[in-house]
Amino acid sequence: MISLSAIDAIRTSSRQLVRDLGFMGGAFAGTDLSPSAVHALLEIESGDSVTARYLSDCLQLEKSSVSRMLQKLMVSGDIKEKPHSDDARSKQLILTAAGQKRVSEIHAFAQRQIIEALKHLNSKQEETIIDGLKLYADALSGKFGEVNRLQDIEISTGYRSGIIAKVTEMHSSYYSREAGFGQPFESAVASGLADFCGRLNHSGNQIWLATLGEEIVGSIAIDGEDLGQGKAHLRWFIVDDKARGAGVGHTLITSALAFADVSGFDETHLYTVEGLEAAHHLYKKYGFSCIKEYIGDQWGKKMKEQRFMRPRQVTL
Missing domain, CATH: 1.10.10.10 (Winged helix-like DNA-binding domain superfamily/Winged helix DNA-binding domain)
Structure with missing residues (x-):
């Protein structure tokens, strides 16, 4: 104490x-x-x-x-x-x-x-100030509540028991609060993820999970089959509230995009809806731009849906 x-x-x-x-x-x-x-x-x-x-x-x-x-x-x-x-x-x-x-x-x-x-001050003292201020600022913001440091969370790939239920629950909780989605959205996430887990043996498909102990606190996937040749579909990107601010989202999305680039996909696409400003801000940070808008009702109510795309990043 x-x-x-x-x-x-x-x-x-x-x-x-x-x-x-x-x-x-x-x-x-x-x-x-x-x-x-x-x-x-x-x-x-x-x-x-x-x-x-x-x-x-x-x-x-x-x-x-x-x-x-x-x-x-x-x-x-x-x-x-x-x-x-x-x-x-x-x-x-x-x-x-x-x-x-x-x-x-x-x-x-x-x-x-x-x-x-x-x-x-000398360089050692400067480093002490930088590290100390960051630690204190993170502590004040609550980043060291349930998740003390990024190293507390492990990132793994592939299927594990409970993935469909937990990832669906995280999506349902977040999008119910942020966009008012209900049962149709939850059912679509669960059925789509269940289908995808049966296709994980395909070389262009992969899912990443962030876990804190035995609990799944984040996910993201690349579906290399459902959009056609040369197009990767970024899906099920979510971070549980308790893990936000620990760098989990950054680790997940950079891992997924690196996989898409190395796998040779010319483009990576994702689908979202109007009004999720924080999410859109994040997508643009990682090279996505909105290429199409349309009115749809696949999530249970009519709203403006959006398609974002990121071209392949080639490292010379």
């Missing part, structure tokens, strides 16, 4: 950081903006297809607070909206030329601040 003296030391250092970094008021990051506005600009700069909803989730702010903040940034000329490339109901946020200049100044200020703080 952590000692009271350690708790007091961490609290004291945390208060000092908050004050020295400007979170108590006044100029923040060399600007006249609030800390939340500065963080919003940095997210808009670094992200793809960033929306107000994404910022609300990312910055852990109420939607009304995000709306007021974004309105001020638009009035100041730092950001503007444009139609979202994937979701007709949403607006994508982008930096204006003035906003790009502002963000460059924020980066320069932060770099100077860090250089000034670390200039009297």
Whole structure:
């Protein structure tokens, strides 16, 4: 158990950081903006297809607070909206030329601040600060709740007992919450996965499982048969809530895409629906783009369905 003296030391250092970094008021990051506005600009700069909803989730702010903040940034000329490339109901946020200049100044200020703080430390002390800050930030965000480190989770391939039930359960739970899917979706996942597990002997088919002890906490598959010659189908990509933030999704998707590339598939496709902004953001990060949209009802209700595609990545 952590000692009271350690708790007091961490609290004291945390208060000092908050004050020295400007979170108590006044100029923040060399600007006249609030800390939340500065963080919003940095997210808009670094992200793809960033929306107000994404910022609300990312910055852990109420939607009304995000709306007021974004309105001020638009009035100041730092950001503007444009139609979202994937979701007709949403607006994508982008930096204006003035906003790009502002963000460059924020980066320069932060770099100077860090250089000034670390200039009297040696390389070993710098590494200690980097590792310690990351560990503490991850602990605060809950990443060390049930899953303490990525090495606690094992990645394996192939069929194992319980896979159909557990992967279906993870999909049903997530998509019921995020998209309102019900029984038709759950049945489709279960029947499709059951069929696929009977085809795992095909050289172009593979499934990856993330496990914590005996429990399956993530999955992804490449189906090399159902879309035709030269096309891989990325399917059943899901990470259980308890394993989010531990790098499991990254390990799963990079493993699957590497398999698709090495296996010689010219394209990798996946199917999704409109409105899942966090998922779409992730797909684009790994080279996918939306190539087709259409109204469908295969998941139990009419909605805009989407097809994403990633061309084969050739390593020279």
